[in-house]
Amino acid sequence: MSQKKSKKKRKNNPQLATEAAPRVEAVEREIPAAVPREMVTVYIMGKAYQVPAESTIMGAIEYAGYQIKRGAGCREGFCGACATVYRLPGDFKIYTGLACTTLVQDGMWLSQLPSIPAHKPVYDIEKLKPDITAFQQLYPEIFRCVACNTCTKACPQNLQVMDYIQAAIRGDIEKVMDLSFDCLCCGLCSIRCPAEIVHYNVGLLAKRLYGRYLAPRSQELELRLQEIRSGKYDKEYKKLMKMSREELKKLYYARDIEEEKE
Amino acid sequence: MYPEYMRPSLKKVEETRPKRFELQKSGKPVFPPMTAQEREEVLRKFHPDYRPDALRQVRIGPNKGEMMTREVADLLESHSRIDPTKFDLTRPDYETDILIIGGGGAGCAAAIIARQHGVKCIISTKLRLGDANSMMSQGGMQAAVTPQDSPTRHYLDAIGGGHFDNKPELVRALTEDGPEVVKWLEDLGVIWDKRPDGNNYVLHGGGTSRRRMHSCRDYTGAIIMRTLMDEVRNHPEDITVLEFMPTIELILDHQGRCAGGILYNLETEEYFVVKAKATIIATGGFGRLHIRGFDTTNHYGATGDGLVIAYRAGAKLLYMDSVQYHPTGAVFPEQIAGFLITEKIRGAGGQPVNRHGELFVFPKEPRDVESAAIIRECLERKNGIETPSGRVGVWLDSPLIEMLHGEGYIARNFPAMYRQFIRYGIDITKEPMLTYPSLHYQNGGIEINEKCETNIPGLYVAGEASGGVHGRNRLMGNSVLDYNVFGRRAGKYAAEYAKNVKLGRLTLEHVIAFERELKKAGIKTNRIAPILLPLYTPEEVRKRQLTARYEGTLR
Numbered sequence A: 001m002s003q004k005k006s007k008k009k010r011k012n013n014p015q016l017a018t019e020a021a022p023r024v025e026a027v028e029r030e031i032p033a034a035v036p037r038e039m040v041t042v043y044i045m046g047k048a049y050q051v052p053a054e055s056t057i058m059g060a061i062e063y064a065g066y067q068i069k070r071g072a073g074c075r076e077g078f079c080g081a082c083a084t085v086y087r088l089p090g091d092f093k094i095y096t097g098l099a100c101t102t103l104v105q106d107g108m109w110l111s112q113l114p115s116i117p118a119h120k121p122v123y124d125i126e127k128l129k130p131d132i133t134a135f136q137q138l139y140p141e142i143f144r145c146v147a148c149n150t151c152t153k154a155c156p157q158n159l160q161v162m163d164y165i166q167a168a169i170r171g172d173i174e175k176v177m178d179l180s181f182d183c184l185c186c187g188l189c190s191i192r193c194p195a196e197i198v199h200y201n202v203g204l205l206a207k208r209l210y211g212r213y214l215a216p217r218s219q220e221l222e223l224r225l226q227e228i229r230s231g232k233y234d235k236e237y238k239k240l241m242k243m244s245r246e247e248l249k250k251l252y253y254a255r256d257i258e259e260e261k262e
Numbered sequence B: 001m002y003p004e005y006m007r008p009s010l011k012k013v014e015e016t017r018p019k020r021f022e023l024q025k026s027g028k029p030v031f032p033p034m035t036a037q038e039r040e041e042v043l044r045k046f047h048p049d050y051r052p053d054a055l056r057q058v059r060i061g062p063n064k065g066e067m068m069t070r071e072v073a074d075l076l077e078s079h080s081r082i083d084p085t086k087f088d089l090t091r092p093d094y095e096t097d098i099l100i101i102g103g104g105g106a107g108c109a110a111a112i113i114a115r116q117h118g119v120k121c122i123i124s125t126k127l128r129l130g131d132a133n134s135m136m137s138q139g140g141m142q143a144a145v146t147p148q149d150s151p152t153r154h155y156l157d158a159i160g161g162g163h164f165d166n167k168p169e170l171v172r173a174l175t176e177d178g179p180e181v182v183k184w185l186e187d188l189g190v191i192w193d194k195r196p197d198g199n200n201y202v203l204h205g206g207g208t209s210r211r212r213m214h215s216c217r218d219y220t221g222a223i224i225m226r227t228l229m230d231e232v233r234n235h236p237e238d239i240t241v242l243e244f245m246p247t248i249e250l251i252l253d254h255q256g257r258c259a260g261g262i263l264y265n266l267e268t269e270e271y272f273v274v275k276a277k278a279t280i281i282a283t284g285g286f287g288r289l290h291i292r293g294f295d296t297t298n299h300y301g302a303t304g305d306g307l308v309i310a311y312r313a314g315a316k317l318l319y320m321d322s323v324q325y326h327p328t329g330a331v332f333p334e335q336i337a338g339f340l341i342t343e344k345i346r347g348a349g350g351q352p353v354n355r356h357g358e359l360f361v362f363p364k365e366p367r368d369v370e371s372a373a374i375i376r377e378c379l380e381r382k383n384g385i386e387t388p389s390g391r392v393g394v395w396l397d398s399p400l401i402e403m404l405h406g407e408g409y410i411a412r413n414f415p416a417m418y419r420q421f422i423r424y425g426i427d428i429t430k431e432p433m434l435t436y437p438s439l440h441y442q443n444g445g446i447e448i449n450e451k452c453e454t455n456i457p458g459l460y461v462a463g464e465a466s467g468g469v470h471g472r473n474r475l476m477g478n479s480v481l482d483y484n485v486f487g488r489r490a491g492k493y494a495a496e497y498a499k500n501v502k503l504g505r506l507t508l509e510h511v512i513a514f515e516r517e518l519k520k521a522g523i524k525t526n527r528i529a530p531i532l533l534p535l536y537t538p539e540e541v542r543k544r545q546l547t548a549r550y551e552g553t554l555r
Helices: A057-064 A132-138 A140-144 A150-154 A161-169 A173-180 A188-192 A199-214 A219-229 A234-242 A245-253 B004-025 B036-046 B070-076 B105-116 B151-161 B168-188 B220-233 B305-312 B367-379 B399-405 B409-413 B415-422 B478-500 B509-520 B539-544
Strands: A039-044 A047-052 A083-087 A095-098 A108-112 B055-057 B067-069 B094-101 B121-124 B239-242 B247-253 B258-264 B271-281 B323-330 B351-353 B392-397 B433-442 B445-447 B459-461
Touching: A039 A057, A047 A057, A057 A108, A083 A188, A132 A140, A132 A161, A132 A199, A140 A161, A150 A161, A150 A188, A161 A173, A161 A199, A173 A199, A188 A199, A199 B168, A199 B220, A219 B168, A234 B151, A234 B168, A245 B151, B004 B351, B004 B392, B004 B399, B036 B367, B055 B070, B067 B070, B070 B305, B094 B105, B094 B258, B094 B305, B094 B478, B105 B121, B105 B220, B105 B239, B105 B271, B105 B478, B121 B271, B151 B168, B168 B220, B168 B478, B220 B239, B220 B478, B247 B271, B247 B305, B247 B509, B271 B305, B271 B478, B305 B445, B305 B459, B305 B509, B323 B367, B367 B392, B367 B433, B399 B409, B409 B415, B459 B478
Parallel strands: A039 A108, B094 B121, B094 B271, B121 B239, B271 B459
Antiparallel strands: A039 A047, A083 A095, A083 A108, B055 B067, B247 B258, B258 B271, B323 B433, B351 B392, B392 B433
16 A cells, blocks of 8 residues: 555655755756656565665655654764664565665565663773673673674674674683774674674773773873973963964964874 | 766876875875965855855844854744743752753763762763764864874964864863873773874874874774763763753753753653753754755754754854865765765875866865865866766775775775775775765854853853854864863863752743744744754655644654
């Protein structure tokens, strides 16, 4: 029914599947007439809708008429708010992706996950040690990992999720940090895990432990902090803050620029 | 994959690359930086803020009579979501020391510091904790740490980039606190990119005279934001997080001091009264207003809510005539139109070039100048490349980066960017990206001093919602620094204030008065604000929603 109703293409939609608003700058350039769009059928939570073939899942959901409250965030693949599961026709597999960066396919059957139930133990980073004991204390369930690799397959960032859980089991903080660096905390790994591990929180813990305890410290930073605390820049600040616009301008345009080279 | 018709232009970019590589390697500017006069001219002629219809006078409120970006003036001249007479303010649903509005970088930093000063907070956030532009910054954070740099030099760069309109005491706070913030974040567990000697790896950004951009690959914001969020969540006894619960009005007491807010549960549609001794607005910016129809790099929730509620309560705004367009938003493929392509790409040696493969601007001008130069190249000089959907852009030559720093550099340092494009069959280590300016940042905001105080006692503002730090143009890497510096300051000063204040009778009289003012000025409008979410429901759907009740853009 809804499929039939929505067959007609929606035109002049200011927020097409890609939310491209009409652009004044573009209008002034005389845009060539829009190319007619190819449409595909997607099943949003089981209901069929016709949407432009080049849509992202998020664009398709909005094109269909939903107003997203849960399930949209940065819309650029950084925040992990739009975890989505889907199946494709003639294929038994469950696929996972971010709605904001995954394109629709004809016959796609999809649902967004409004939130991921996951535990986050409370801890004091000053009281943890950057080794295996931190994981033993806070995430003992990681030792139940059966190395099935489902988490890795579920990751929309293509991270080696299982590998970093295995690294955590060995207490290799640096490896966990490195492999989980680009994690968006969308939670798709955790939702698929038969061992009920909350991978992304394990990764986050490892990253904080690495930054806090294992990353080499900057000598330059310590020196600069001492200088600031000793009031070294007070006089120059006072001078600059009193300067007229013209004086500042002169100084600004005369300043030298550090070369690019190391 | 780029369409066939773009091939000849791509070929030209390839042909000119070796020469541009030599130029880049020399370490000298690859194109002459503009003089003051040249900057002024290109801005006047091509920056969207300077279009004759870009601004209009705001007719009511604390800034009455001032010229503002049209869409902002519209937003301010709108009705409240609530009827103030329906609230019993003598029986608040929540009481706390500090109400923090917004759960992004500034809000979380404020909560962490406020807690250390011995007070309790509620974070009211419209979406999830950390759903904010803070999460999305890629390139880095400025802080003057290297021996050849200094905080005062950072000061000069920032104030020059802002066209000398920045408030001096705010720029001092920003630049002087910078190194401390680098350390604070590292102590919390942020992983800065390092040189082998342990010192931080730093790059140039637009308008910097020293390399001072600290980064976490190109997930800088994501790493910092998730660290701050995690720390907030480690203190549930002191910091209560209310998600999907935006604050839609401020509450004052009978002496005009800020005393909390009205919160709205987006899901159950209930309203709640929160009484707080101090309030911090950390709601971020307004990219989702799609000013002048531009695409935006911004988060779904960036609808300028804090401006609206502060203005209604009598807070003064600053520089609301100025909008930042990021020079390099994606224009192809269509699905990622408007997406941010970090300035760090140019910091690492990526060059903007036109359809002929020619350089036309110094790649590291301040953002407004760089943007205006790109618009000029496309619109006046017709040297842009058109996309199949009718957009236009210039190339951002990323393969140069691999030539300069060696193979694998992009995979290591720009994993997010690489992912963004390879999905569509574009390998940015081999082919350039097509870019055009995209709506990026609210330069102005609610006026604050170096303690984050506003003209309303008890109301503090931090981050993008505030005005004055960046003058009329923010430099790259100063917003990540801004939300940390001023988030921390807001937390500290609001906590000190909250310990001493004795609130009087609570009131929403200012909302009623604002409504009267609207009427008196003869403003007839259906607009309701804060709008909370942008409206992306297609027109044809809305026509069929015969029983839907829209409250502004929210149904």
